[in-house]
Amino acid sequence: MTRKQASQYQRLSSLIGTQPTSNEYCFTAVVVGSGYGASVMAARLSPFFPNGQLVVLERGQEYQPGDFPTYLKQAVHALKTPITPLGLFDFKLTSDLDVLVANGLGGGSLINAGVVLAPAPSVFEQKSEGKPVWPRRLTASQLTPFYRQVRQMLAVEKYYDHHDVAVVRRHDPQLEGSWLFGKEPKAHTCTSYTLTDFRGQTIYQRSPLAKGQLFRHTVKSWASHHQRRSWVAKAPIAVNLTQHHGSLNAQGIRQFKCNLCGDCVTGCNRGAKNSLTMNYLPLAKARGAEIFSQVEVTHIRPSDQPDYRYLIQATSRYLENNQLKQKKLVIYCNLLVLGAGVLGTQQILLRSAATNYMRFSQRLGKNLSGNADAIAFTSAHKAFSGSVGSGNSIIQITILVPLLPISPNFLIHLSNVLFLKKVLFHHHSCHFCII
Numbered sequence: 001m002t003r004k005q006a007s008q009y010q011r012l013s014s015l016i017g018t019q020p021t022s023n024e025y026c027f028t029a030v031v032v033g034s035g036y037g038a039s040v041m042a043a044r045l046s047p048f049f050p051n052g053q054l055v056v057l058e059r060g061q062e063y064q065p066g067d068f069p070t071y072l073k074q075a076v077h078a079l080k081t082p083i084t085p086l087g088l089f090d091f092k093l094t095s096d097l098d099v100l101v102a103n104g105l106g107g108g109s110l111i112n113a114g115v116v117l118a119p120a121p122s123v124f125e126q127k128s129e130g131k132p133v134w135p136r137r138l139t140a141s142q143l144t145p146f147y148r149q150v151r152q153m154l155a156v157e158k159y160y161d162h163h164d165v166a167v168v169r170r171h172d173p174q175l176e177g178s179w180l181f182g183k184e185p186k187a188h189t190c191t192s193y194t195l196t197d198f199r200g201q202t203i204y205q206r207s208p209l210a211k212g213q214l215f216r217h218t219v220k221s222w223a224s225h226h227q228r229r230s231w232v233a234k235a236p237i238a239v240n241l242t243q244h245h246g247s248l249n250a251q252g253i254r255q256f257k258c259n260l261c262g263d264c265v266t267g268c269n270r271g272a273k274n275s276l277t278m279n280y281l282p283l284a285k286a287r288g289a290e291i292f293s294q295v296e297v298t299h300i301r302p303s304d305q306p307d308y309r310y311l312i313q314a315t316s317r318y319l320e321n322n323q324l325k326q327k328k329l330v331i332y333c334n335l336l337v338l339g340a341g342v343l344g345t346q347q348i349l350l351r352s353a354a355t356n357y358m359r360f361s362q363r364l365g366k367n368l369s370g371n372a373d374a375i376a377f378t379s380a381h382k383a384f385s386g387s388v389g390s391g392n393s394i395i396q397i398t399i400l401v402p403l404l405p406i407s408p409n410f411l412i413h414l415s416n417v418l419f420l421k422k423v424l425f426h427h428h429s430c431h432f433c434i435i
């Protein structure tokens with residue numbers, strides 16, 4: 001994907017408040033943010049409103065394949081700071097919790113690993129001081145149809161190789177709802193339907209990824225050292241591995257097959273990652289939602305206009321003569337959805353509470369946790385792991401294999417479920433296991 005090709009992607013969002021005339025706007029519904037929470041709401045609510053009456057307000061800028069940083073220097077420039085408020089990577093470093101979130105249209109989906117795992121049913125049975133932690137009506141079985149819908153929308157796949165042939169022939173519950181589900185038995189060169197990757201290789205021709213094998217080895221050693229039982233499997237990921245190659249996806253967006261470059265966490269320049277700009281956001285737009293980027297909501301309060309319930313204060317940012325300009329906006333609406341992420345939404349609520357127009361629970365902003373997620377590195381492996389993104393050139397990877405027999409590092413993402421006395425490891429876009 002070149003930048004020239006990237007410019008052919010139709011923009012989903014526009015700017016608001018760039019004209020000197022007005023700084024007051026009225027809409028029926030406003031969705032703040034554009035990560036998973038907000039985009040799903042925008043897509044599902046938009047059919048209930050006339051065209052242009054449901055709007056999405058996103059503080060970051062729009063990124064399409066080709067817009068993301070490719071080199072380390074570009075990535076450093078993409079940090080969000082007071083001088084660069086439109087930077088993609090928003091690091092929040094505090095005394096006891098460091099957080100990375102994305103600042104862009106599509107939220108975390110732009111920079112995350114895209115692993116789409118449904119929580120274990122036992123999550124919803126957790127108790128604290130004898131009382132259920134989750135609302136009683138929220139159970140795994142209630143959520144099952146929605147998991148299917150999400151897998152379908154995010155077009156979840158798994159990176160299968162020839163070792164997986166036996167597994168692929170069975171229906172996989174982690175793919176239930178995805179387009180791949182039920183097609184696996186046909187993924188055979190002798191049948192009419194063959195699933196091939198970007199190299200044109202079928203599952204029978206595909207070799208296991210080096211990092212996947214290292215992951216398996218590392219996890220098995222760790223489990224045996226700690227006398228734990230382990231289970232390793234391929235992770236379901238929202239990445240177009242075998243479906244579209246230059247064709248349009250279900251929402252009419254052109255996609256290309258993943259070339260295993262490993263750049264998912266700095267943003268997919270290939271158009272292979274199924275970020276929200278590939279699915280829920282185009283769906284919301286097609287259903288009449290208007291999407292505005294570079295608009296940061298600062299405060300909310302009850303409206304001073306009888307026809308509207310809420311008054312939103314926001315800052316619009318845009319370039320004028322190569323200079324970043326800011327403009328204060330006032331937006332009125334009747335339905336307000338705050339989907340600005342855990343930190344973004346709380347910031348808006350806490351700021352609004354400080355103005356005395358709004359009152360919220362005293363517990364707002366307290367007891368935050370990082371879901372026990374942690375990132376870990378292992379080193380000094382005897383084989384090259386291919387853990388670090390190498391850009392668009394797959395050739396670079398194949399050349400590096402013989403040159404770098406000692407892996408510099410190997411990234412594992414340790415994640416939650418500690419309360420179940422289990423540890424979930426997942427390696428970026430590749431494997432996961434429970435120990």
Ligand SMILES: Cc1cc2nc3c(=O)[nH]c(=O)nc-3n(C[C@H](O)[C@H](O)[C@H](O)COP(=O)(O)OP(=O)(O)OC[C@H]3O[C@@H](n4cnc5c(N)ncnc54)[C@H](O)[C@@H]3O)c2cc1C
Nearest residue numbers: 033035036037059103107108112113114115297340341344
């Ligand atoms: C590097 C990385 C890897 C990850 N890997 C995985 C993974 O593999 N699998 C997984 O399930 N999860 C993963 N996650 C976590 C996942 O991405 C988040 O849980 C998810 O994005 C949260 O969705 P959200 O809608 O709550 O918030 P976000 O996705 O953070 O979206 C919030 C949006 O609101 C915008 N916003 C914030 N404040 C304002 C404001 N005042 N006005 C307007 N807009 C605002 C933000 O710019 C952002 O676009 C990963 C996260 C990171 C950072």
